[in-house]
Amino acid sequence: MQPAGLAVLLVAVWCHAVPAIADVQPEQRNFEPSTDPALFAFDRGAGDGGLYTFDNLSVAQDPRAYRPDVGALDFVYHNHEEMTRYLRATTARYPNLTALYSIGKSAQGRDLWVLVVSASPYEHMLGKPDVKYIGNIHGNEAVGRELLLHLIQYLVSSYGSDPYIKWLLDNTRIHILPSLNPDGYAASKEGTCDGGQGRYNSRGFDLNRNFPDYFKQNNKRSQPETEAVKDWISKIQFVLSGSLHGGALVVSYPYDNTPNAIFHSYLSQPSLTPDDDVFKHLSLIYANNHGKMSRGVACKTASPSFENGITNGAAWYPLTGGMQDFNYVWHGCMEVTLEVSCCKFPPAYELRKYWDDNQMSMIKFLAEAHRGVQGFIMDPTGNPVERAQLKIKGRDIGFTTTKYGEFWRILLPGVYKLEVYADGFVPKDVDFMIVEQHPTLLNVTLQPAKEAAEYSASQLPGASYDRPLTPTTPIANREPARPNAANQDRLIFTS
Ligand SMILES: [Zn+2]
Numbered sequence: 001m002q003p004a005g006l007a008v009l010l011v012a013v014w015c016h017a018v019p020a021i022a023d024v025q026p027e028q029r030n031f032e033p034s035t036d037p038a039l040f041a042f043d044r045g046a047g048d049g050g051l052y053t054f055d056n057l058s059v060a061q062d063p064r065a066y067r068p069d070v071g072a073l074d075f076v077y078h079n080h081e082e083m084t085r086y087l088r089a090t091t092a093r094y095p096n097l098t099a100l101y102s103i104g105k106s107a108q109g110r111d112l113w114v115l116v117v118s119a120s121p122y123e124h125m126l127g128k129p130d131v132k133y134i135g136n137i138h139g140n141e142a143v144g145r146e147l148l149l150h151l152i153q154y155l156v157s158s159y160g161s162d163p164y165i166k167w168l169l170d171n172t173r174i175h176i177l178p179s180l181n182p183d184g185y186a187a188s189k190e191g192t193c194d195g196g197q198g199r200y201n202s203r204g205f206d207l208n209r210n211f212p213d214y215f216k217q218n219n220k221r222s223q224p225e226t227e228a229v230k231d232w233i234s235k236i237q238f239v240l241s242g243s244l245h246g247g248a249l250v251v252s253y254p255y256d257n258t259p260n261a262i263f264h265s266y267l268s269q270p271s272l273t274p275d276d277d278v279f280k281h282l283s284l285i286y287a288n289n290h291g292k293m294s295r296g297v298a299c300k301t302a303s304p305s306f307e308n309g310i311t312n313g314a315a316w317y318p319l320t321g322g323m324q325d326f327n328y329v330w331h332g333c334m335e336v337t338l339e340v341s342c343c344k345f346p347p348a349y350e351l352r353k354y355w356d357d358n359q360m361s362m363i364k365f366l367a368e369a370h371r372g373v374q375g376f377i378m379d380p381t382g383n384p385v386e387r388a389q390l391k392i393k394g395r396d397i398g399f400t401t402t403k404y405g406e407f408w409r410i411l412l413p414g415v416y417k418l419e420v421y422a423d424g425f426v427p428k429d430v431d432f433m434i435v436e437q438h439p440t441l442l443n444v445t446l447q448p449a450k451e452a453a454e455y456s457a458s459q460l461p462g463a464s465y466d467r468p469l470t471p472t473t474p475i476a477n478r479e480p481a482r483p484n485a486a487n488q489d490r491l492i493f494t495s
Contacts, residue, residue, distance in 0.1 A: 075351040094156040104228030110182040118173040129239040129369040132175040139184015140198035143341040144244025148178040193343035211326035218321040240369040241335035248339035250306040253279035256313035256322035271314035274395035283310035291357030299342035332399030372411035375442035388422035
């Protein structure tokens with residue numbers, strides 16, 4: 001990581017040369033765009049922190065970059081240089097739909113490229129979610145890496161003709177990191193279905209055992225690839241995420257670890273999150289839209305079979321330091337592990353079949369970011385309350401507002417209570433309802449706490465009396481939202 005090299009990109013792209021397309025019908029999309037003026041009440045602050053990138057963005061936009069016919073991405077494996085060329089060529093060909101940035105470098109110095117695909121690639125869209133896919137965290141699990149390149153290709157080439165893709169990109173920023181472990185990939189071999197060659201980074205670390213852990217102390221030395229992800233997801237608030245793996249055919253959801261993983265794979269017990277209903281739902285969306293995953297057929301006779309093609313991570317086998325638990329517990333991002341191929345590195349001629357099986361799943365899964373509740377936390381003057389701490393009552397993994405006061409939480413239909421706690425304000429509880437047809441828009445106005453304001457004023461300038469919300473503090477361990485049933489906000493439903 002090179003934090004000193006961070007630079008905020010100040011370019012906002014607003015002009016889209018998009019051919020005329022028939023309007024998206026809400027019933028088709030299971031989504032109705034909000035017309036609530038509150039969504040547009042804040043100054044967008046053009047370029048202010050929407051996307052972060054590194055100095056090498058200028059490299060990414062090199063006009064001399066090789067430009068193949070990206071309308072026909074081959075079903076072959078792309079090494080790091082070929083992948084880099086493809087990503088650059090795609091940004092050159094689709095400048096209004098894509099932006100390329102690097103979140104850092106691997107241990108051997110390869111860029112960890114992320115391509116954003118969105119109608120607003122360079123800037124966060126106020127009130128609209130950011131989502132991500134990460135591929136190839138295990139270097140020898142190569143199918144996901146190619147699937148993500150094909151997903152990019154499909155999204156950019158379908159925007160002008162497919163109303164669903166247009167709706168998705170108009171309302172979502174999709175960040176795609178095809179390879180988190182390019183060094184491991186370089187050490188892997190096509191046609192090798194099993195084994196660990198290339199699984200680890202170049203220093204021999206398993207990156208999916210390298211994150212801080214909610215249940216156990218993780219003493220593994222943090223690797224540059226891991227640090228890059230931690231830095232990335234602390235800067236962009238992702239609502240939903242999928243990490244693509246190979247070696248099995250199943251969606252595995254948090255928790256991966258458990259408080260009592262003594263007997264490991266012999267006596268694996270489920271380790272369920274308070275959002276288990278949501279994680280099961282998200283996993284089923286992927287499995288049910290997949291060509292064969294939901295059948296739950298075992299990869300080999302000696303391998304486990306998974307009912308409906310999904311499993312709790314710890315119930316399969318517990319692990320410490322996994323990425324999905326970290327995303328969920330530290331950042332409130334719903335991440336699942338997508339095991340997309342029984343063979344970790346199958347021959348290239350099978351890639352088309354994998355794309356056919358996963359295409360619909362990959363798209364429908366991302367659209368789930370638009371399910372549940374979203375809104376803004378504001379003060380009485382309408383200014384956003386940043387880093388307000390939020391919880392859904394009964395679900396003790398919290399989440400926070402962005403610098404614009406935005407929040408999102410994926411929830412299934414039902415009645416819920418949002419607990420809001422922000423320093424210097426009176427805590428507040430808000431009841432709301434989720435329906436199947438569209439997300440619930442919920443804006444909450446907090447009243448300043450007089451005592452807290454006076455206390456704050458007595459502090460030295462710049463002094464903070466709040467516990468810092470550092471990335472090393474799991475949200476679950478932070479100050480709980482305090483119930484105060486007297487303050488109920490009205491419900492705002494989109495229409
Ligand atoms: Zn893996």
